[in-house]
Amino acid sequence: MSIRSCCAVLLLGVVLVPTAHSQTSGYDFRYHTYAESTALLEGLVRQYPGLARLYSIGKSATGVKEIWCIEIGNQATGAAEDKPATYFDGNQHASEVTGGETTLFLAHYLLTRYGSDPEVTRLVDTRVTYIVQRADPDGAEVYMTGRVDWDPGSVPGASDADGDGIKGEDGPEDIDGDGEILRIRSEDPDGGWKVYDGDPRIMVRREESDTGGPFYRVIDEGIDNDGDGEVNEDPPVTGFISNRNYPAFWASADGRFRGGGDYPLQEHNSRLLVDFILSKPHISQIESYHTTSGIHLRPYAARPDTDFPPQDLQDYSAILAKGTAITTYPVASVYNDFTTIQPGVSPDEQPGVRHGVFIDWSYVHQGLFSVTTELWTMEPFVNEMGWGDIPRDKPLFAVPGRYNRPDAQAAVLAWLDAHRGAAELSGQGFSDWKPFDHPTLGDVEIGGFTRYWLRNPPAGPFLQKVVEDQARFAVVQALTTPSVKIRDVTVQRDGNSDRWDVTVTVANEGYLDTSMEQARRANVAKPDQVTIEIPAAAATESPRTVEFPFMRGTRESSYVSLYRASWNLVGPEGTRVTIVLRSEKGGTDRRQLTIND
Ligand SMILES: [Ca+2]
Ligand SMILES: [Ca+2]
Ligand SMILES: [Ca+2]
Numbered sequence: 014m015s016i017r018s019c020c021a022v023l024l025l026g027v028v029l030v031p032t033a034h035s036q037t038s039g040y041d042f043r044y045h046t047y048a049e050s051t052a053l054l055e056g057l058v059r060q061y062p063g064l065a066r067l068y069s070i071g072k073s074a075t076g077v078k079e080i081w082c083i084e085i086g087n088q089a090t091g092a093a094e095d096k097p098a099t100y101f102d103g104n105q106h107a108s109e110v111t112g113g114e115t116t117l118f119l120a121h122y123l124l125t126r127y128g129s130d131p132e133v134t135r136l137v138d139t140r141v142t143y144i145v146q147r148a149d150p151d152g153a154e155v156y157m158t159g160r161v162d163w164d165p166g167s168v169p170g171a172s173d174a175d176g177d178g179i180k181g182e183d184g185p186e187d188i189d190g191d192g193e194i195l196r197i198r199s200e201d202p203d204g205g206w207k208v209y210d211g212d213p214r215i216m217v218r219r220e221e222s223d224t225g226g227p228f229y230r231v232i233d234e235g236i237d238n239d240g241d242g243e244v245n246e247d248p249p250v251t252g253f254i255s256n257r258n259y260p261a262f263w264a265s266a267d268g269r270f271r272g273g274g275d276y277p278l279q280e281h282n283s284r285l286l287v288d289f290i291l292s293k294p295h296i297s298q299i300e301s302y303h304t305t306s307g308i309h310l311r312p313y314a315a316r317p318d319t320d321f322p323p324q325d326l327q328d329y330s331a332i333l334a335k336g337t338a339i340t341t342y343p344v345a346s347v348y349n350d351f352t353t354i355q356p357g358v359s360p361d362e363q364p365g366v367r368h369g370v371f372i373d374w375s376y377v378h379q380g381l382f383s384v385t386t387e388l389w390t391m392e393p394f395v396n397e398m399g400w401g402d403i404p405r406d407k408p409l410f411a412v413p414g415r416y417n418r419p420d421a422q423a424a425v426l427a428w429l430d431a432h433r434g435a436a437e438l439s440g441q442g443f444s445d446w447k448p449f450d451h452p453t454l455g456d457v458e459i460g461g462f463t464r465y466w467l468r469n470p471p472a473g474p475f476l477q478k479v480v481e482d483q484a485r486f487a488v489v490q491a492l493t494t495p496s497v498k499i500r501d502v503t504v505q506r507d508g509n510s511d512r513w514d515v516t517v518t519v520a521n522e523g524y525l526d527t528s529m530e531q532a533r534r535a536n537v538a539k540p541d542q543v544t545i546e547i548p549a550a551a552a553t554e555s556p557r558t559v560e561f562p563f564m565r566g567t568r569e570s571s572y573v574s575l576y577r578a579s580w581n582l583v584g585p586e587g588t589r590v591t592i593v594l595r596s597e598k599g600g601t602d603r604r605q606l607t608i609n610d
């Protein structure tokens with residue numbers, strides 16, 4: 014080991030690698046292919062049959078893979094549909110494979126820590142967690158393996174980019190056999206790229222005023238598969254999930270700015286997610302793992318906060334602050350903080366605004382507490398090397414261009430140079446440009462950032478830190494659902510008669526209200542109900558079901574809002590009645606009692 018790499022390892026240990034809080038020995042913190050993650054999920058369900066179920070929510074758009082959901086909840090403590098529930102998904106976007114590893118690890122974390130970690134145990138006993146491990150398993154597989162294992166022409170939504178009548182016939186490939194699909198650059202007087210002044214390894218767009226050269230052509234690594242003279246001109250892009258095809262704000266009023274697709278939920282996989290969530294009305298929380306930026310994002314994506322329901326905003330701030338405390342990721346609104354907004358332009362006219370986004374649908378239409386976490390960030394590396402001329406009035410995620418900025422990439426490259434060969438990088442980072450004799454392009458160079466660096470962490474400690482932090486926050490988050498309980502039942506006899514007054518006290522012991530303010534605004538909130546079930550031998554003049562528009566959550570104060578319902582009952586002593594408290598989002602609680610003095 015050279016002195017240099019020795020120091021590099023030391024630096025990593027001091028600056029970035031988490032302290033050893035991990036009790037997850039035996040877990041391999043790497044990227045798992047479809048076959049590998051399927052085997053892990055099946056293994057978990059075999060090992061914990063009373064706590065987990067595995068099922069497919071449908072075949073992916075290609076028809077060759079299942080979209081797995083692992084449902085985690087103690088089956089001995091009640092039926093899943095009677096418990097409050099949280100939904101997690103990962104990898105809606107094909108290349109954001111850290112998302113699919115975060116969900117996979119979360120399943121492992123909940124099941125292996127059940128019985129020893131009190132908060133995990135409480136979650137698994139009292140609530141249900143639905144984890145859709147990979148929402149786009151086909152796209153993720155291509156990203157991880159470079160292989161397309163379906164027929165690109167057979168998939169609905171597949172495109173024919175070059176209009177030759179064949180869909181997806183020429184995508185990128187690893188032609189030098191180094192296991193990475195990188196970039197090809199070749200000198201070309203008509204090329205649209207040049208090297209960056211600050212670091213000749215970084216390629217930047219040529220400006221119109223540039224006449225000096227040398228200029229380059231830059232394309233993805235690959236060959237001309239169909240012999241039409243173009244390289245990689247029609248990759249198998251199938252539009253499985255764009256995260257712009259959900260119904261909320263899908264089209265602006267004037268129709269100029271649209272979400273993805275010809276109509277909302279045209280995308281096969283997006284539709285499966287929506288159908289699944291709507292089939293589980295007890296889900297009150299949504300978390301969708303994407304990359305990158307290191308940030309917890311909340312709605313809206315397509316609107317400023319101007320008319321954001323104030324109570325919901327408080328809840329988002331308070332709950333996501335718990336996230337920041339664990340993950341260090343700041344909290345931001347997609348529209349206000351994550352989008353380049355042009356002053357004086359209305360939201361519908363903003364060119365950068367995202368329409369048809371998943372969490373806008375789940376929050377605005379469905380009234381669910383909805384978060385997208387953008388995993389992994391280059392910010393610590395840039396911080397360490399210095400921001401130089403990068404505008405520093407905002408966090409890196411909010412700087413226009415972010416990791417595509419050459420100055421940001423130069424800082425990242427400087428960090429990689431200083432840590433070259435460090436074991437924690439698992440060989441990832443930047444691959445220096447190397448000469449290559451291309452079959453149709455001649456002398457070219459192949460190089461660039463590897464696939465597990467700018468947008469996904471390298472396997473090993475970096476990936477471990479991301480997925481462990483998120484799992485810890487996921488438990489906190491999922492425990493903030495509403496959770497309704499029957500607190501007390503009293504029975505009072507009216508004199509010596511067969512008339513009785515039954516009074517029930519109920520409460521929502523969860524953090525959140527049983528509906529979000531937005532759910533009530535959107536008129537999708539269901540009132541909570543407490544019902545008395547009585548046998549035929551008894552009767553009541555009161556309506557058997559009493560409704561509360563919603564029940565306030567605790568927000569962790571010592572103060573719990575109590576709700577009461579009473580009935581007058583006519584029936585003999587010894588009558589058996591059942592009280593049922595039903596809350597769509599807060600679960601169901603039952604109590605049986607015998608009427609007597
Ligand atoms: Ca084509
Ligand atoms: Ca390669
Ligand atoms: Ca071609």
Ligand SMILES: [Ca+2]
Binds near residue numbers: 183185236237245
């Ligand atoms: Ca190709």
Ligand SMILES: [Zn+2]
Binds near residue numbers: 106109256
């Ligand atoms: Zn994404």
